[in-house]
Amino acid sequence: MKKTIEIKKEDYQNLSEMRNFVKDEIEKMCTNDVVEIITNGNLASVIQDFQGYDLSNFDTKLEKDENGRAKNFPMGKIFEKQIYVNPYMRWDDDRILFKIDDNNINELEIIDKTMMLI
Numbered sequence: 001m002k003k004t005i006e007i008k009k010e011d012y013q014n015l016s017e018m019r020n021f022v023k024d025e026i027e028k029m030c031t032n033d034v035v036e037i038i039t040n041g042n043l044a045s046v047i048q049d050f051q052g053y054d055l056s057n058f059d060t061k062l063e064k065d066e067n068g069r070a071k072n073f074p075m076g077k078i079f080e081k082q083i084y085v086n087p088y089m090r091w092d093d094d095r096i097l098f099k100i101d102d103n104n105i106n107e108l109e110i111i112d113k114t115m116m117l118i
Contacts, residue, residue, distance in 0.1 A: 003029070007112040018117055022110060023050045029098045029108050030079040037081050038097040040089035043110070044075045046117060053078050062087070 072084035
């Protein structure tokens, strides 16, 4: 499933209201079958500002796979789901992936032309 939301300045009275909208959308995508969240460093830093963000499983070590490529690294939790940062996702790749299993991944794309949120 793919869902796209667009952030427009005129739809919100302030930045807090805008952030709460995005947080609510992420929470809706965090169904019971989601095992982890994968995104880029930019969106992970946005999620860190949400109430309920848990920094308990944050690891700054960059591990590598058997081919010497960097692996996704953990960056806390939200809604009981582990967040991983994919070091190969572009900074302007505004997607949050909700992994159910290796073959099923839901996607939330955030379009923010105002550059207010991201």
